[in-house]
Amino acid sequence: MKKKILNTILLLLFVSAFSFFIFIIQPDRLYLHGVVYEVRVINGFTNNSSLPLVIWCSSKDSDLGGRALQEHDDFSWRVTTKLWNTNQFCCTMKWDAKRKSFDAFKVPRDFYRCGIFKKCSWLVREDGFYFSPDEVNWKKDFQW
Structure with a gap:
């Protein structure tokens, strides 16, 4: 006993x-009804001052709209996950004749990958899309 x-x-x-x-x-990332993630997409092109990177992001529940990002500009938002909900945000990128859609945030994939600070950052460059949980160490995920 x-x-x-x-x-x-x-x-x-x-x-x-x-x-x-x-x-x-x-404390600012935890709520009683879910965990908050910060998603950020950064224009990492080295010379596109005349041609912006166009981005449009949405989920099944919300449309974040589009933006035209100049060099080093970023687009960020917060995602609150819930146990009964599988939040997923898809973004479509367009630069010159190139176009690519990708999952900027997906709960099963990013639950651990975004680290303890729940930061999911993407750096878009001429040669592809890079991911980082800390914006220091970047890993190339895929090409255009």
Whole structure:
């Protein structure tokens, strides 16, 4: 009986410590109804001052609209995930004659990939699309 009580107390302490840690690390990203991710798409072209990167993003529930991004401009938004919902945002990019659609955010893929700070960043360059959870280490995901 004493062992069962001790195990229950230890479990409660662990859950309390874990919850406290999460709220201290990222209080503005956690809500009672889901986890908040920040998605950012950056124009990483080196010389497109005369021709912007056109981006249009939407999900099944919302249309974020389109933007024309000049060099180093970005387009960002927040996504709140819920247990019963699989949020997915698809973006279509157009630059000169090139056009590409891709999933900028997808819960099953990005749940862990976006890191503890829930940051999902994309850098679009002439040779392809790069992903980073910290905007320091970029990994090429795919080409145009």
